[in-house]
Amino acid sequence: MYNNSKKHSRWFLLSGLLLISASSAQAASVNAASTVLYDEGWSGLTAIYGSPINSVGDSSSVVSYTSVNGLAAEGYGHASFGALHASASSVATGDHTQTRAQGDAFWADQLTITSPTLTGTAFARANFFLTGGLASYSDPASAGAVGNSTVAATVRINGGTVFSTLGQLTSRNGAITIDDKRRGLAVNGVFQMDPVSSLSGVFSFDIPFTFGTAFQMNADLTAFTQALASAPGDLASAYSNFGSSGYWGGISEVHLADGTVLSGYNLASDSGFDWSNAYPTAAPVPIPAALWLFGSGLLGLVGVARCKKAA
Numbered sequence: 001m002y003n004n005s006k007k008h009s010r011w012f013l014l015s016g017l018l019l020i021s022a023s024s025a026q027a028a029s030v031n032a033a034s035t036v037l038y039d040e041g042w043s044g045l046t047a048i049y050g051s052p053i054n055s056v057g058d059s060s061s062v063v064s065y066t067s068v069n070g071l072a073a074e075g076y077g078h079a080s081f082g083a084l085h086a087s088a089s090s091v092a093t094g095d096h097t098q099t100r101a102q103g104d105a106f107w108a109d110q111l112t113i114t115s116p117t118l119t120g121t122a123f124a125r126a127n128f129f130l131t132g133g134l135a136s137y138s139d140p141a142s143a144g145a146v147g148n149s150t151v152a153a154t155v156r157i158n159g160g161t162v163f164s165t166l167g168q169l170t171s172r173n174g175a176i177t178i179d180d181k182r183r184g185l186a187v188n189g190v191f192q193m194d195p196v197s198s199l200s201g202v203f204s205f206d207i208p209f210t211f212g213t214a215f216q217m218n219a220d221l222t223a224f225t226q227a228l229a230s231a232p233g234d235l236a237s238a239y240s241n242f243g244s245s246g247y248w249g250g251i252s253e254v255h256l257a258d259g260t261v262l263s264g265y266n267l268a269s270d271s272g273f274d275w276s277n278a279y280p281t282a283a284p285v286p287i288p289a290a291l292w293l294f295g296s297g298l299l300g301l302v303g304v305a306r307c308k309k310a311a
Contacts, residue, residue: 127249140174144230
């Protein structure tokens with residue numbers, strides 16, 4: 001039942017991305033979602049979905065679960081035009097138990113770049129700022145504990161990917177068994193994904209467009225965690241912390257495929273957000289107070305589980 005953590009985590013992550021991407025039927029919209037799944041021991045997975053809180057240009061969602069048996073999980077998502085926040089945490093202790101958590105954030109907008117003198121196709125050099133980290137732990141003395149954390153961030157233009165980051169960190173029985181980080185960037189209409197050493201940084205990519213023709217741009221960020229405990233005394237935990245990441249970095253230039261920089265253009269969007277400028281990252285991240293209390297609870301559960309095992 002618990003030998004396919006990698007397969008299950010990828011399916012769960014993919015399902016979340018498809019669900020939140022499919023929810024955008026409007027030209028300009030923001031959406032956030034959160035989910036927790038838990039299994040107290042051979043009873044089957046129970047799901048809890050967070051209720052999104054929406055306002056104009058802003059959406060947030062948070063959900064958590066804790067039990068006296070040593071399980072805890074929380075998913076959190078927040079989205080506004082130009083900013084995405086997502087985090088997830090999971091802890092599992094005991095015999096044949098598990099927790100999973102996921103946070104999703106998504107925005108979509110329709111943009112048009114116009115010019116009184118320029119026509120045809122060109123590329124807008126865009127920037128995206130991403131920061132956060134993955135942590136996965138499993139007790140070295142465990143018989144089958146697994147901690148798995150993942151993250152995925154994507155920017156698409158008319159359905160085609162122009163920027164993507166994927167990361168997965170998995171610990172099994174005290175050892176890191178998967179540490180996979182990949183990033184994809186589009187340059188002059190060509191998208192390429194390669195292994196990287198870090199998920200964080202400021203990244204540049206090209207947006208293909210035609211002057212005077214509207215195009216759809218959307219971005220999503222998903223954080224997912226999974227913790228499995230297969231035998232009495234097992235302990236596993238995972239944390240995907242991207243709660244303060246995924247900021248739009250603005251458009252630095254418009255150029256032709258040969259690198260010629262163009263000037264004298266205007267950019268408009270259905271949302272009214274000015275995508276030519278960077279999102280003000282100095283603005284506070286609206287992470288709910290419950291999230292910090294939950295983090296303290298996770299540490300407490302880990303300590304209790306260790307004491308029980310030592311006894």
